């Protein structure tokens with residue numbers, strides 16, 4: 001067997017490195033250059049598969065007597081929003097369409113603002129970020145774990161200056177799939193120590209969010225480092241065989257009880273029904289990424305607003321079926337695990 005060959009754990013057969021299922025070979029439903037918008041393999045190592053299976057096996061009972069139309073208003077970092085649904089950080093979108101008149105990043109910002117929901121912005125240069133938020137409502141800026149710590153601090157501090165309501169880091173974007181620190185758009189990323197995290201938290205007066213927490217261990221470390229919030233997430237399946245965020249959420253919620261930490265959750269939450277399950281399991285707020293991507297890229301701002309409305313309606317419907325009157329009174333005991 002050459003160095004390039006590996007052994008399949010299930011069958012014992014050897015196969016070449018180039019035959020290992022890589023997402024480059026998976027047809028993409030998204031526009032733009034290959035790899036710009038992630039595509040998942042749909043195989044066992046694809047954490048999105050497990051997200052979907054886990055979500056689809058959570059069923060709800062009905063509690064209709066005394067149920068009323070719910071109030072979706074949600075407070076996040078002391079500010080009021082129309083809904084607990086927020087628009088996740090999805091970067092590179094201004095580079096994926098052939099139509100030069102379209103700017104999906106700005107369209108997303110405006111859709112969020114019009115619908116009174118919080119918007120997240122991820123990897124963008126400081127110049128692009130400044131351009132995108134010109135017309136923005138409330139924004140959380142997520143900075144990559146760059147190897148260059150000065151770049152991190154610059155991006156955090158510019159976001160604060162431009163009026164972000166919170167900043168943070170996607171701590172789950174350290175490893176690349178070659179087993180080394182990842183490199184994105186030619187920019188090297190690096191490790192994050194506890195001391196680094198403390199340093200980033202202290203570099204800003206804004207609440208700091210650790211995005212990409214998938215264990216009680218990281219949740220507690222993020223809290224101890226001074227973060228005010230976490231996103232329970234595996235960043236659309238960066239980690240092979242990643243456990244569904246909803247599966248680890250209750251233990252994380254328990255570990256952070258009485259800390260005042262805000263718990264955001266994402267991961268294949270494509271409908272208001274999916275979002276309901278995450279909220280019932282203890283999420284304070286939801287991030288929707290790929291759930292709005294088709295509408296945003298194909299049809300722009302208005303279609304994105306219509307999708308947010310549909311997601312809110314689905315969430316409201318489920319809350320009404322289960323006697324949940326507002327976003328502070330979700331109850332996991334309505335859930336049944338198949």
Ligand SMILES: Cc1cc2nc3c(=O)[nH]c(=O)nc-3n(C[C@H](O)[C@H](O)[C@H](O)COP(=O)(O)O)c2cc1C
Nearest residue numbers: 088089090091122123170235236266267268289290
């Ligand atoms: C095209 C694309 C770009 C993304 N870019 C970022 C980013 O720059 N920073 C970040 O923290 N997360 C980024 N994400 C991850 C999302 O914020 C979110 O965690 C992930 O997609 C899971 O949510 P979903 O299942 O609702 O899509 C990106 C996701 C997509 C699809």
